[in-house]
Amino acid sequence: MDNKQARWGLLSTARINERLIPCIRNARRAELLAVASRSEEKVKRYAAEWDIPRAYGSYEQLLEDPDIDVVYNSLPNSMHAEWTILCADHGKHVFCEKPLAISPDEVDRMSEAAERNGIIIQEAAMMRFHPQTFDVKRLLSDGVIGDVRVLRSVFSFYLTKDQDIRLDPEVGGGVLWDLGSYQVSLSRTLLQADPVEVSGWQYVNDRGVDRTFAGQMRFQSGAISQFYCSNESAPAWDAELIGSTGTMHLDLPYQNHPGLDGHVRIHRGSIAEDTVTFGDSTDQMVEETLVFRNNNAYQDEVDSMVCSVLDGLKPVLSLADSRANIVTIRALLQSAREGYPIRI
Numbered sequence: 640m641d642n643k644q645a646r647w648g649l650l651s652t653a654r655i656n657e658r659l660i661p662c663i664r665n666a667r668r669a670e671l672l673a674v675a676s677r678s679e680e681k682v683k684r685y686a687a688e689w690d691i692p693r694a695y696g697s698y699e700q701l702l703e704d705p706d707i708d709v710v711y712n713s714l715p716n717s718m719h720a721e722w723t724i725l726c727a728d729h730g731k732h733v734f735c736e737k738p739l740a741i742s743p744d745e746v747d748r749m750s751e752a753a754e755r756n757g758i759i760i761q762e763a764a765m766m767r768f769h770p771q772t773f774d775v776k777r778l779l780s781d782g783v784i785g786d787v788r789v790l791r792s793v794f795s796f797y798l799t800k801d802q803d804i805r806l807d808p809e810v811g812g813g814v815l816w817d818l819g820s821y822q823v824s825l826s827r828t829l830l831q832a833d834p835v836e837v838s839g840w841q842y843v844n845d846r847g848v849d850r851t852f853a854g855q856m857r858f859q860s861g862a863i864s865q866f867y868c869s870n871e872s873a874p875a876w877d878a879e880l881i882g883s884t885g886t887m888h889l890d891l892p893y894q895n896h897p898g899l900d901g902h903v904r905i906h907r908g909s910i911a912e913d914t915v916t917f918g919d920s921t922d923q924m925v926e927e928t929l930v931f932r933n934n935n936a937y938q939d940e941v942d943s944m945v946c947s948v949l950d951g952l953k954p955v956l957s958l959a960d961s962r963a964n965i966v967t968i969r970a971l972l973q974s975a976r977e978g979y980p981i982r983i
């Protein structure tokens with residue numbers, strides 16, 4: 640039996656690491672070997688706190704460690720591309736936080752680096768690895784609610800910390816990159832297409848960074864995805880799809896809360912021949928609820944990346960997919976800035 644382990648290194652001491660660390664430890668064929676930080680003192684404390692064997696006081700040292708197979712890149716958004724490419728050029732696979740980058744050109748350079756080094760680069764958008772996303776996608780393809788007409792989603796929380804990368808224009812801040820990237824990704828994967836036209840509205844802080852963003856995406860099929868994201872609103876997340884013959888509601892669409900059960904509530908049935916008003920339109924509809932228990936999409940993403948690294952499993956999220964997400968986000972930002980819809 641092949642006992643090979645995927646040995647992980649953490650690139651930074653970011654808060655999000657706390658979600659991944661237990662999952663790497665829990666994975667059957669993975670080992671958490673090292674962490675790197677800009678600060679020697681910080682990394683020593685961090686490694687002791689999290690019981691990580693190797694601690695590096697510079698990112699470069701992690702790259703030079705020949706025992707590291709895969710790097711988890713949890714740097715600020717604007718640093719994802721540069722450091723992912725450096726990791727790739729040191730022969731490391733990279734599991735890079737979302738958004739994969741902040742421009743399509745960066746993704747093109749990351750793709751070239753993956754190709755020339757024969758390594759895998761994948762975006763860590765956790766919900767895309769969760770069974771609920773695959774099941775909902777399949778149900779929609781099977782036509783369980785007919786043709787999708789509209790997808791409506793919200794994702795918000797109240798960010799109270801002043802000094803946060805999400806509020807900093809220099810490092811790729813903004814709520815659309817942070818939360819909206821999930822909503823754009825969910826829309827594109829469930830509708831299995833990229834939008835052809837988008838429009839957006841934003842409320843920005845005094846540094847020009849969006850804290851609230853509302854967007855619409857029009858798809859070739861005629862479907863519309865409308866979304867709201869904010870880091871200055873109470874915590875809220877859900878998604879609802881309305882099709883020609885049914886509706887579907889997801890109370891945990893982004894799988895952002897390990898341990899919570901996700902519910903997918905479906906109303907479906909035939910529309911009565913003599914339906915004239917909304918009053919008699921639900922008579923023949925049935926309701927069913929699918930429950931996804933003990934969710935931990937972070938475990939799903941780590942397990943999947945380990946299989947890609949060790950067994951050559953095709954990545955769940957291709958670089959082309961992540962690139963298309965970025966193209967859409969940038970078009971939404973452009974629309975919000977310029978005040979008119981953007982065709983893609």
Ligand SMILES: NC(=O)c1ccc[n+]([C@@H]2O[C@H](COP(=O)([O-])OP(=O)(O)OC[C@H]3O[C@@H](n4cnc5c(N)ncnc54)[C@H](OP(=O)(O)O)[C@@H]3O)[C@@H](O)[C@H]2O)c1
Pocket residue numbers: 651652653654655656675676677678681713714715716736737738763764765804810817895
């Ligand atoms: N998938 C998810 O659920 C999820 C959730 C939250 C965040 N994220 C993503 O994860 C990434 C990190 O987010 P986070 O909230 O965990 O960030 P964070 O706590 O602010 O950590 C970012 C880390 O990057 C390093 N860094 C290097 N240059 C920096 C700079 N100029 N400014 C600030 N930090 C710098 C720092 O580590 P050192 O000081 O150790 O070098 C810092 O701890 C982002 O891409 C975000 O979109 C994903």
